[in-house]
Amino acid sequence: MNRTLTPRQLIPYIVATAGIIFAWYSGGFIADENYLPIAAVLGFFVFITIYFSLGTSLYYLIPIFWGLTGSISMLPVPFSVRQLLVIMASLVFIFSYIFKTYKKIKAPWQTVDFWIFVNLAWLATVFFRNPVGFAAIGGGGKVGGKPYLDVILACMAYLILSRCRISAAFSKKLPYWMLGSVIFTAFAQGTAALFPSFSMKLAGFYNDFNSVMNGTGLEDMTVGETRLTFLAGLGAGLILIVVSKFDPSDLLRVDRLAQSFTYFSGLTMVLLSGFRNLLIAAVLYTGVATILRERLDTLIKIIILGGGIMMIVVGLSYTDIQIPLTFQRALTFLPGHWDENIVLDAKGSSEWRFEMWKIALTSDKYIHSKAFGDGFGFDRADYETGVNQILDRNASGFGGENAAQEAFMRNGDFHSGPVSTIRFVGYVGLLLFLPLVFTIAVYGYRIVQMAKGTPFEFCVFYLTIPVLLGPLFFIFIFGDYRSDFENILFNTGMLNMVYLSIKKHKAEIGL
Secondary structure, eight states, rough: OOOOOOHHHHHHHHHHHHHHHHHEEEEEEEEEEEETTHHHHHHHHHHHHHHHHHGGGGGGGHHHHOOSSSSHHHHHHHOOOOHHHHHHHHHHHHHHHTOOOOOOOOOOHHHHHHHHHHHHHHHHHHHHSSOOOOOGOOOOEEEEHHHHHHHHHHHHOOOOOHOOOOOOHHHHHHHHHHHHHHHHHHHHHHHHHHHHHHHHTTTTTGGGGOOOHOOOOOOOOOOOOOOOOOHHHHHHHHHHHHHSSOOGGGGGGGGGHHHHHHHHHHHHHHHHHHHHHHHHHHHHHHHHHHHHTOOHHHHHHHHHHHHHEEEEEHTTSSOOOOOHHHHHHHHTTSSSSOOHHHHHHHHHHHHHHHHHHHHHOOOOSOOSTTTTTOOOOOHHHHHHHHHHHOOOOTTTOOGOHHHHHHHHHHTTTSOHHHHHHHHHHHHHHHHHHHHHHHHHHHHHHHHHHHHTTTTTTTHHHHHHHHHHHHIIIIIOOOOOOOHHHHHHHHHHHHHHHHHHHHHHHHTTTTT
């Protein structure tokens, strides 16, 4: 009797044949200790495996792994986990379009989408006026083109997510999955900061375990104490997830002890990190979550309770009770009897920012074309000077400060959204970027109103609260054009995704 093999039954034979061919192919390269071609072929097989096992479900991993900006050290490619995932998703997206193996979903077209394409078009003109190569491949007279790649990949994530829908059940889990990458990053950076000798063994797997590379080790505060900077993101993330899922007034209830513990654990982590801007963010997350729920009574209670706690802390500063120095640094904006060195450190940080902005906007040393922008790259000579100054901590730097601060200036890290935007895309770019910053906030607010009373409410609150605060942070507190543009692209894709999902959900239940 003739027996016909099905495609599924053929898979073991195909795998065995491919394995034999790969073993023969890799033998010569192993002998020559040339592992790059082997890694390329393995990467191809991994992609094919993922494509046939996950298909377009791979798209849902983009938000889950978006927070993993470190790279897998053993891979011979200079990409982060986030970048690798978006690259794979982009290939699946392109193949699905070519072979028409996807369920076509039309992306929504909102005002924010219009401003995204306007800003992408302007950034393209900036690139062509300031062409840049990559230092790793000896590119031209200007180097530092990696942010362009980041924007391209973020744009792909935006295009992909804008054509996706998620189920109500998955939306309830998504914030926890997204928090998972924050927890892993905090663990990796915390291990690097607290156990550097042990972490170096793990750094061979993931580079965030390397305290030198991730820059989040324990920082000298001139008073013999430390800032636990690796706790910053995790603390803010815990607070955001609690206030997104629960009305902040519920935290005062006896039956919400677990939620209250999580919230105040997050607040403690923020204080241990010593960042004033994150403490402000934690307070604003709570306030915005309350306002979105239209609970004026709760907002008044929170203001009274928060004001009372601050008064108690300020009062304790005048007693013999020793408040941790990291707490004090985060609270120095309040009137209190704080450690003198901590106050000087915080004051010096603010004055340093103001001086950076003044120098950047009144001279042409760091911004050459204020009207149209210098693009993401910088002159190779400046790049090499910056690297040498970072390596030589005793070199004289900007404003009499250390060499790292000079490197901040050269790299465009001005700790200001508007100033960094002028550095990269000029005043024209700033005039085009500000409408984008505000329109995504308006779009987020509209989606919050859509999501109320639906199973998507928790997920939408988690995604939207930081977006609503985006204009405030970008302009006044702590902004950076490079990362902000990249995150706006991602966030818009996510908002488009939940917009489509909520519309489908309401259509299915007849609303």
